[in-house]
Amino acid sequence: MAKDSSKKHWLTRQQKDPYVKQAQLSHYRSRAVYKLIEIDDRDHLFQQGQSVIDLGAAPGSWSQYVSEKIGYHGRLIAIDILPMDPIVNTLFIKGDFTEQPVVEECLQAMNHGKADLVISDMSPNLSGIRATDQARSLHLAELSFDLAKSVLKQGGDMLVKLFEGEGTDIYRHDLKEHFRKIIVRKPKASRDDSREFYVLARAFRL
Numbered sequence: 001m002a003k004d005s006s007k008k009h010w011l012t013r014q015q016k017d018p019y020v021k022q023a024q025l026s027h028y029r030s031r032a033v034y035k036l037i038e039i040d041d042r043d044h045l046f047q048q049g050q051s052v053i054d055l056g057a058a059p060g061s062w063s064q065y066v067s068e069k070i071g072y073h074g075r076l077i078a079i080d081i082l083p084m085d086p087i088v089n090t091l092f093i094k095g096d097f098t099e100q101p102v103v104e105e106c107l108q109a110m111n112h113g114k115a116d117l118v119i120s121d122m123s124p125n126l127s128g129i130r131a132t133d134q135a136r137s138l139h140l141a142e143l144s145f146d147l148a149k150s151v152l153k154q155g156g157d158m159l160v161k162l163f164e165g166e167g168t169d170i171y172r173h174d175l176k177e178h179f180r181k182i183i184v185r186k187p188k189a190s191r192d193d194s195r196e197f198y199v200l201a202r203a204f205r206l
């Protein structure tokens with residue numbers, strides 16, 4: 001019964017959501033793209049020819065957008081546990097980013113090259129227990145930071161999703177040691193009742 005009512009609530013919210021409608025009318029696979037577009041409009045993240053790693057990429061709207069922005073001379077590596085339909089000019093790695101062989105596969109795919117950007121929209125499977133979900137999300141953000149430290153070019157950027165809660169201040173503080181500027185963004189397309197927000201760490205220092 002409770003499950004039915006929460007499913008109904010989800011459906012009603014989806015039907016009313018302008019970003020869901022917008023995504024359905026566009027070629028983008030998810031409303032999530034509007035979060036990235038809003039951040040990009042403001043912070044100008046992407047340019048033709050860049051090398052980008054997209055963590056937690058499925059179903060693929062961020063990768064669709066990035067692939068368009070970086071063009072044929074760009075290079076995009078997308079990773080997710082879930083399968084993802086192909087995207088132009090994108091190498092997809094299906095696997096769990098918390099597992100070292102998946103990280104190794106990503107590094108190999110980079111072929112010792114460096115990335116301009118690491119972006120992560122990874123969300124753990126939500127348990128509904130706030131502290132647990134928040135800790136899992138922070139762990140994913142820490143792993144994204146580890147990857148960024150090993151692949152980013154001098155001056156590169158990282159955009160990562162976090163859930164408000166314990167440890168996020170320390171995380172942002174740690175980023176300051178490696179990036180010149182740390183910016184927090186909560187795009188309009190990110191639901192008000194969601195504790196998610198994005199940290200944009202700019203100008204990586206090797």
Ligand SMILES: C[S@@+](CC[C@H](N)C(=O)[O-])C[C@H]1O[C@@H](n2cnc3c(N)ncnc32)[C@H](O)[C@@H]1O
Pocket residue numbers: 029030032033055056057058059060061062063079080081082095096097098121122123124125140
């Ligand atoms: C909010 S969705 C990403 C949506 C995506 N940015 C888009 O625009 O389509 C979060 C994704 O993170 C992925 N994810 C969560 N934990 C992961 C992990 N350990 N390794 C790889 N992907 C993971 C989930 O499978 C899910 O597809």
